[in-house]
Amino acid sequence: MSGIKNNQLLMNIAIAKAWQYQGLTYPNPAVGALVSYNGEIIAVEAHQKAGTSHAEVLALLEAYKIISKQELLFDTFDANKAHKFLYSLPQNIFSNCTIFVTLEPCSHRGKTPSCASLLAHLKPKKVVIATLDPIKGHDAGVERLQQQGIEVEIAVCEKEALELLEPFLIWQERAFVLFKIAQTSNGKIGGGYLSSKDSLTHVHQLRAVCSRMIIGGNTVRVDRPTLDCRFTGENAPHITIYSKEDNFDRDIPLFSIIGREVKVTNILEDFEKPSFILIEGGEGMLNALKDKIDWLLQYQTPKLSLHNSSYGVELNIEFLHQAKKGIDLMLWSKMV
Amino acid sequence: MSGIKNNQLLMNIAIAKAWQYQGLTYPNPAVGALVSYNGEIIAVEAHQKAGTSHAEVLALLEAYKIISKQELLFDTFDANKAHKFLYSLPQNIFSNCTIFVTLEPCSHRGKTPSCASLLAHLKPKKVVIATLDPIKGHDAGVERLQQQGIEVEIAVCEKEALELLEPFLIWQERAFVLFKIAQTSNGKIGGGYLSSKDSLTHVHQLRAVCSRMIIGGNTVRVDRPTLDCRFTGENAPHITIYSKEDNFDRDIPLFSIIGREVKVTNILEDFEKPSFILIEGGEGMLNALKDKIDWLLQYQTPKLSLHNSSYGVELNIEFLHQAKKGIDLMLWSKMV
Numbered sequence: 001m002s003g004i005k006n007n008q009l010l011m012n013i014a015i016a017k018a019w020q021y022q023g024l025t026y027p028n029p030a031v032g033a034l035v036s037y038n039g040e041i042i043a044v045e046a047h048q049k050a051g052t053s054h055a056e057v058l059a060l061l062e063a064y065k066i067i068s069k070q071e072l073l074f075d076t077f078d079a080n081k082a083h084k085f086l087y088s089l090p091q092n093i094f095s096n097c098t099i100f101v102t103l104e105p106c107s108h109r110g111k112t113p114s115c116a117s118l119l120a121h122l123k124p125k126k127v128v129i130a131t132l133d134p135i136k137g138h139d140a141g142v143e144r145l146q147q148q149g150i151e152v153e154i155a156v157c158e159k160e161a162l163e164l165l166e167p168f169l170i171w172q173e174r175a176f177v178l179f180k181i182a183q184t185s186n187g188k189i190g191g192g193y194l195s196s197k198d199s200l201t202h203v204h205q206l207r208a209v210c211s212r213m214i215i216g217g218n219t220v221r222v223d224r225p226t227l228d229c230r231f232t233g234e235n236a237p238h239i240t241i242y243s244k245e246d247n248f249d250r251d252i253p254l255f256s257i258i259g260r261e262v263k264v265t266n267i268l269e270d271f272e273k274p275s276f277i278l279i280e281g282g283e284g285m286l287n288a289l290k291d292k293i294d295w296l297l298q299y300q301t302p303k304l305s306l307h308n309s310s311y312g313v314e315l316n317i318e319f320l321h322q323a324k325k326g327i328d329l330m331l332w333s334k335m336v
Numbered sequence: 337m338s339g340i341k342n343n344q345l346l347m348n349i350a351i352a353k354a355w356q357y358q359g360l361t362y363p364n365p366a367v368g369a370l371v372s373y374n375g376e377i378i379a380v381e382a383h384q385k386a387g388t389s390h391a392e393v394l395a396l397l398e399a400y401k402i403i404s405k406q407e408l409l410f411d412t413f414d415a416n417k418a419h420k421f422l423y424s425l426p427q428n429i430f431s432n433c434t435i436f437v438t439l440e441p442c443s444h445r446g447k448t449p450s451c452a453s454l455l456a457h458l459k460p461k462k463v464v465i466a467t468l469d470p471i472k473g474h475d476a477g478v479e480r481l482q483q484q485g486i487e488v489e490i491a492v493c494e495k496e497a498l499e500l501l502e503p504f505l506i507w508q509e510r511a512f513v514l515f516k517i518a519q520t521s522n523g524k525i526g527g528g529y530l531s532s533k534d535s536l537t538h539v540h541q542l543r544a545v546c547s548r549m550i551i552g553g554n555t556v557r558v559d560r561p562t563l564d565c566r567f568t569g570e571n572a573p574h575i576t577i578y579s580k581e582d583n584f585d586r587d588i589p590l591f592s593i594i595g596r597e598v599k600v601t602n603i604l605e606d607f608e609k610p611s612f613i614l615i616e617g618g619e620g621m622l623n624a625l626k627d628k629i630d631w632l633l634q635y636q637t638p639k640l641s642l643h644n645s646s647y648g649v650e651l652n653i654e655f656l657h658q659a660k661k662g663i664d665l666m667l668w669s670k671m672v
Contacts, residue, residue, distance in 0.1 A: 003376060005377060005378065005379075005380070006376045006377040006378065009349055009377050009380070010377075013345055036375070038375055039372070039374055039375010039376055040339060040342040040375055041341060041342040041345050041346075042341065042342065043341075044341070044345070181522075183522065183523070184523075185523075185634065185653065185655075185667070185669075186517075186519065186523035186646040186647050186649075187519075187520075187521075187522035187523020187524070187646050188523070188646070189522075286640075296640075298521065300655075302652065302653045302654055302655050302669060302672075303650070303651060303652050303653060304622075304646075304647055304649050304650070304651040304653065305649075305650055306648045306649060306650050307646065307648075310522040310523050310524070310640075310643065310646060311522050311640055312642045312643075313522075313640050313641075313642060314639070314640070314641055314642050315639060315640040316638065316639050317521065317638045317639060317640065318638055318663065319521075319636075319638050319660060319663070319664075319665050322658045322659070322660070322665060323658070324655060324658070327654065327655070328655075329655050329658060329667065331521070331665065333521075333638060336638075
């Protein structure tokens with residue numbers, strides 16, 4: 001049997017799952033994992049938020065539920081509880097399982113215990129990895145698995161895994177800059193075009209995890225937005241208003257959210273600092289900052305509209321990932 | 337084991353494969369098939385063109401190649417040869433295989449022999465079907481399989497399978513009308529916006545299989561297109577020019593392609609006739625015909641452009657399927 005096609009198809013499922021949490025895992029990478037048991041896919045999970053259980057841990061817990069027909073009565077996102085539970089299981093419980101992970105299981109103990117050590121202990125039949133951990137000191141995962149005699153296959157869908165990983169690779173070194181666009185499917189902007197609760201929730205989740213949002217002065221003057229995370233109940237992001245003049249109505253809610261820092265500036269700095277910057281802006285902002293932007297996130301609402309108001313900008317991009325988000329289309333691309 | 341998740345994920349792979357040939361199988365339905373062997377996916381295929389081998393036949397042939405490590409020395413798209421070959425195999429060769437098909441295997445003998453009879457003969461372990469054949473007289477496939485003691489599971493991803501099948505269901509009754517749009521990702525039209533050879537080839541393939549193309553008079557006057565299928569070498573489609581005035585330069589290549597019928601009319605008929613009508617046109621055509629259109633096919637090229645020339649139209653749509661086509665995005669939607 002070749003196995004190549006099978007492993008690529010299954011890894012692609014794990015990669016697509018990870019894309020659902022792209023950006024949301026900051027400062028961690030987006031990672032997906034899949035468990036197949038006697039040739040049947042029984043779990044597909046992704047890392048969702050820094051400080052919580054990693055993808056392979058969530059997938060193993062889900063696999064355990066299917067294999068044992070038991071419910072889990074603890075918070076599976078609590079990484080310490082999750083690891084403790086998995087260590088307590090009979091060691092052969094995953095011996096017919098193959099684990100697919102989009103990134104080498106972490107070998108170090110950070111906010112959460114090491115996944116490589118856990119897998120080495122649990123001894124699944126095989127671990128398939130899309131790409132090795134690029135961070136020095138985190139890259140002993142494969143070795144630890146192999147020391148326990150676990151079969152390891154690497155570089156399955158590596159190109160796709162590296163695209164998924166790109167924001168993480170960038171924010172290790174400097175700011176990863178994501179420009180968000182909401183438009184109709186034929187490019188009309190300016191109407192707050194998000195149809196689905198799912199897309200709105202996604203935007204609010206991104207706002208909650210980013211280091212800082214940059215918005216344009218006109219947006220503040222005209223739209224008077226609050227830019228909070230009310231759909232998710234999380235903390236509102238710090239805001240940089242990119243504007244020549246500092247003539248804003250300080251009474252709008254934007255300025256009065258507790259814990260938020262609002263900066264007005266004409267000179268954008270901090271792009272060198274490892275961080276995650278989210279820009280929500282119009283044509284002016286896109287033109288002004290296009291050399292700073294790494295990726296675009298376009299939400300397209302399912303309509304064509306009469307208009308002459310798309311972004312007036314010339315940009316070549318590369319489509320990286322497309323998926324539905326509720327009824328909207330979510331389209332990730334990079335600048336080329 | 338639940339199996340639900342596994343079967344849905346695998347059926348989704350077969351459905352996505354079938355979408356690659358959406359429209360191109362006219363007058364047949366788009367159908368995908370996947371073969372899993374001892375829990376490993378070894379074949380994913382789709383029906384590509386009416387009169388050639390069906391999806392499950394192509395998938396079985398591919399599976400045979402993997403299982404037997406033999407090459408096939410005949411044209412696998414020749415359905416008669418393919419069936420004859422598969423009937424000649426030892427009957428237990430697929431006994432560890434589960435076949436996923438997005439549509440019930442055909443029970444009748446049409447241009448190609450019956451796939452249900454073939455599967456009943458080959459006796460795979462299990463056949464998983466997304467949706468039953470809606471055509472009377474073709475719907476005895478499941479029964480034929482079950483009579484041979486083959487386990488059959490139906491209605492896996494049925495909603496998605498019915499979306500895939502919608503053009504076929506429509507062109508049984510009347511014309512299925514597909515409007516093609518090529519644009520930049522922020523909606524600029526009018527530049528012949530297709531970046532990749534893959535999208536261009538796809539358009540030419542659609543032209544070759546459709547019953548008739550409708551285009552606007554202005555397109556003919558201004559762009560003077562040929563509207564042939566030079567990328568695929570197939571026959572150019574019949575053309576209806578929708579125009580009040582018949583004042584075209586008959587010397588342009590459009591009018592001189594052998595075997596092509598060109599009609600100029602102000603009154604569009606034939607929508608009641610079971611057929612596949614492809615419209616390539618601008619804003620005027622989209623507005624004039626929007627009540628006749630079933631689906632949109634948008635190709636988005638990976639760029640944002642300075643412009644004020646998107647389609648001036650108000651349309652609510654529902655996104656059905658999105659995938660890359662070369663470097664472009666291919667987006668199928670229906671009118672709502």
